[in-house]
Amino acid sequence: xxxxxQPNIFNLHALPIRCQxxxxxxxxxxxxxxxxxxxxxxxxxxxxxxxxxxxxxLDRQPSPLGLFGIPIMASGEGKSAMIGQLEQGRKRFEAExxxxxxxxxxxxxxxxxxxxxxxxGLEKQIRRYPDxxxxxxxxxxxxxxxxxPKPPRQIKLSYTNFTPEALVQNLAEHWPHAVLALDEAxxxxxxxxxxxxxxxxxxxxxxxxxRQRCGERHGGNVVAPRMAALLALQPGALKRYxxxxxxxxxxxxxxxxxxxxxxxxxxxxxxxxxxxxxxxxLPWLADRLYQLLTQSVDEYDHPARRQHxxxxxxxxxxxxxxxxxxxxxxxxxxxxxxxxxxxxKALRNLTRIAAVxxxxxxxxxxxxxxxxxxxxxxxxxxxxxxxxxxxxPPDPLLxxxxxxxxxxAITACWGAWHGAP
Numbered sequence: 001x002x003x004x005x006q007p008n009i010f011n012l013h014a015l016p017i018r019c020q021x022x023x024x025x026x027x028x029x030x031x032x033x034x035x036x037x038x039x040x041x042x043x044x045x046x047x048x049x050x051x052x053x054x055x056x057x058l059d060r061q062p063s064p065l066g067l068f069g070i071p072i073m074a075s076g077e078g079k080s081a082m083i084g085q086l087e088q089g090r091k092r093f094e095a096e097x098x099x100x101x102x103x104x105x106x107x108x109x110x111x112x113x114x115x116x117x118x119x120x121g122l123e124k125q126i127r128r129y130p131d132x133x134x135x136x137x138x139x140x141x142x143x144x145x146x147x148x149p150k151p152p153r154q155i156k157l158s159y160t161n162f163t164p165e166a167l168v169q170n171l172a173e174h175w176p177h178a179v180l181a182l183d184e185a186x187x188x189x190x191x192x193x194x195x196x197x198x199x200x201x202x203x204x205x206x207x208x209x210x211r212q213r214c215g216e217r218h219g220g221n222v223v224a225p226r227m228a229a230l231l232a233l234q235p236g237a238l239k240r241y242x243x244x245x246x247x248x249x250x251x252x253x254x255x256x257x258x259x260x261x262x263x264x265x266x267x268x269x270x271x272x273x274x275x276x277x278x279x280x281x282l283p284w285l286a287d288r289l290y291q292l293l294t295q296s297v298d299e300y301d302h303p304a305r306r307q308h309x310x311x312x313x314x315x316x317x318x319x320x321x322x323x324x325x326x327x328x329x330x331x332x333x334x335x336x337x338x339x340x341x342x343x344x345k346a347l348r349n350l351t352r353i354a355a356v357x358x359x360x361x362x363x364x365x366x367x368x369x370x371x372x373x374x375x376x377x378x379x380x381x382x383x384x385x386x387x388x389x390x391x392x393p394p395d396p397l398l399x400x401x402x403x404x405x406x407x408x409a410i411t412a413c414w415g416a417w418h419g420a421p
Contacts (some may be wrong), residue, residue: 008385010035010263012171014378016361016371018281025279025374025421029085031270039069041228042259042379044086045155045356047179048093048289051296055346055355055368058319062308064230065352069107070185070255071260072235072390079178079183079232085282087181089289090157097155097301106153111149135360140201153301164196168209171222176303177296178203181228186237186355188242197254203227204257235262238390244268255391256341259349259383262390307366309355313368322377323347338392342384350380 012020012034016293018043026037043226046067054062073079122141126133133141154174159167171178180200182188202209202225209222242249249255298304311319326346336343354376358368 003202006390008263010038010382011378012038015258016357016360017374019357021279022281022285022360025281026082026085027364028056028274028277028279029282030078030081031266031272031275032073032082033266035261035263036073037082037353038379039071039259040086041081041360042353042356043069043228043230044090044179044181044353045289045292045360047177047198048090048292049296049356049359050226050228051177051303052292052310053307053355054306054353056324058310058316059352062306063348064204064226065355066204066226066350067270067352067356068200068227068254068258069202070231071232071256072238072260073232073366074234074265076267076404077265081230083181083183083230086285087158087167088282089286090179090293091291092286094155094157097297098277101154105277108149108151115144115147115149116278127352143191153300155297160267162359164199168199168222171209171225176222178228179230182230183232185231185233188231189233189237190243197248197252200229201253201257201406209246210357229258231258231260250252250341250391253341253345256339256345257349257386259386260390261383261386271329288360291363292335292359304306309358309368311354311368311373312370315354315368318370318377319347319351322373323352336384339384339388340345342387342391346380346384349383350376374406 010033015023015038019211019414021040023034023037024039026032026041027034030037046065051063053065055065057063071079071082105139122144126141129137155178156170156174157179159178159180161169162180167178194289198211199216201205204227206224206226209225296304303375325334326343328334330340330343331337336346354368355371357375358365358372361372
């Protein structure tokens with residue numbers, strides 16, 4: 001893990017106005033770095049909207065909205081506070097559906113008991129015919145099995161502790177969408193969780209999951225899964241993971257799909273004197289997330305048919321220009337020549353960020369404008385720079401230059417303290 005002396009500056013003012021104001025209220029409540037709050041906001045909104053919308057990019061194919069984020073934060077930096085503020089709309093939605101599911105499950109148990117009693121009556125009749133069943137009785141038995149009550153579907157979105165096998169099973173049996181929000185993801189990265197990075201990759205891509213390949217005894221696929229993930233890590237945990245599994249970190253493509261950031265610590269600089277003040281946008285955000293989740297469920301509590309977000313003419317042309325620019329960056333000695341894996345996913349992430357910004361700024365309308373693409377470009381530039389400084393070995397010449405810079409900075413400070421010219 002690399003960390004150059006020069007800090008990477010996040011341009012908060014490049015965000016749309018409502019997003020800026022949301023980050024301002026979140027910062028007042030949590031005192032977490034604005035870049036990490038922006039990451040958390042984008043991931044949470046994408047996770048709540050991914051069941052209701054897909055986005056149509058340059059390839060003219062529907063693509064999932066789910067974003068992955070890895071905020072690197074030391075102990076006490078506010079990981080839990082950030083997640084707690086962001087997830088309120090999702091938690092309210094899940095709580096209401098859990099209460100409905102429990103009531104429906106009690107009705108199911110009663111129907112199941114009645115059905116079993118009727119089955120026992122049919123089986124008693126069957127025992128009277130040891131050789132061959134009458135056609136009418138056979139038909140009655142078939143009809144009865146077709147009417148077997150089914151348990152109500154549970155809408156489960158949030159996962160904070162899971163194994164890859166349990167995650168896939170829940171996606172198959174309950175709800176094909178998942179929001180993974182871990183305020184301490186060290187166990188995931190340094191435990192068994194990394195065996196399931198391919199599962200998360202499938203969720204990001206929206207490609208079907210084969211349950212048997214994921215360790216399930218029962219066959220069948222999870223069709224078109226959707227996932228979003230915010231996996232907060234302490235610096236030491238990420239360093240240990242990269243040292244233990246240096247190839248896995250890049251080869252599987254998980255980190256290339258994720259937004260990652262490790263800004264300067266704010267410990268010792270925070271002001272909690274206004275933390276209790278209430279703004280109007282955080283309640284609006286909770287309501288907006290609840291609304292997006294409601295759109296993802298049809299009248300029968302099944303996943304709804306997703307709508308398609310598209311780009312207008314100017315935004316599409318801007319995406320084409322960015323695609324060519326990214327391709328030029330992977331040329332030898334280009335900005336992303338050492339990160340072709342990240343470059344391959346950069347436009348996809350930028351497209352999703354633009355779609356999420358549009359959903360925050362506009363509560364109606366399916367056409368994304370150029371301003372959302374421009375804002376997403378600034379956001380993506382920041383996270384690309386973070387990926388390069390954290391995941392790509394530094395150029396030896398640059399490292400030497402930074403060492404010289406550091407030496408001059410230290411000697412200049414020494415001279416200032418001791419009166420040297």
